Amino acid sequence: METAFTPFTSFGGGLLIGLAAVLLMLGLGRILGATGIMSGLVFSDASDEMAWRLAMVAGMVLAPGAIFVATGAMPALTIPVSPAMIVIGGVIVGIGASLGSGCTSGHGVCGLSRLSLRSIVAVPTFMATAALTVFVARHVFGV
Secondary structure (H helix, E strand, O other): OOOOOOOOHHHHHHHHHHHHHHHHHHHHHOOOOOOOOOOHHHHOOHHHHHHHHHHHHHHHHHHHHHHHHHHOOOOOOOOOOHHHHHHHHHHHHHHHHOOOOHHHHHHHHOOOOOOOOHHHHHHHHHHHHHHHHHHHHHHHOOO
16 A cells, blocks of 8 residues: 655644644643543543643544635545454554553654653654564565
């Protein structure tokens, strides 16, 4: 499966994610990690944390609608695997995020920029695991 080369859109998206991470850190002193935000929303007792966490999750859910309003078309989405594989992948990612003390967004965007030793170890581990998974899926199993 080949993906489209979109350097300007990707660069713009990266800038927006970086800006959001900086604003969240400056405004609330919090790290922009999707797993931590969602976990805090589901399992936290701190009611003062709920508003910003709900706003972040709502923004993630409503963003495709905003793109539709701005462009007149929904973002293209192709999922080349079955719903069962999506669920299995989600469980594996959840376990990995729990074992790794955070998700790729938290470690990659915020942890590396803070020179967190945990993130400096975690991000290359994520990348190596992803490369190995793609290699095995494509060249061993032929997916």
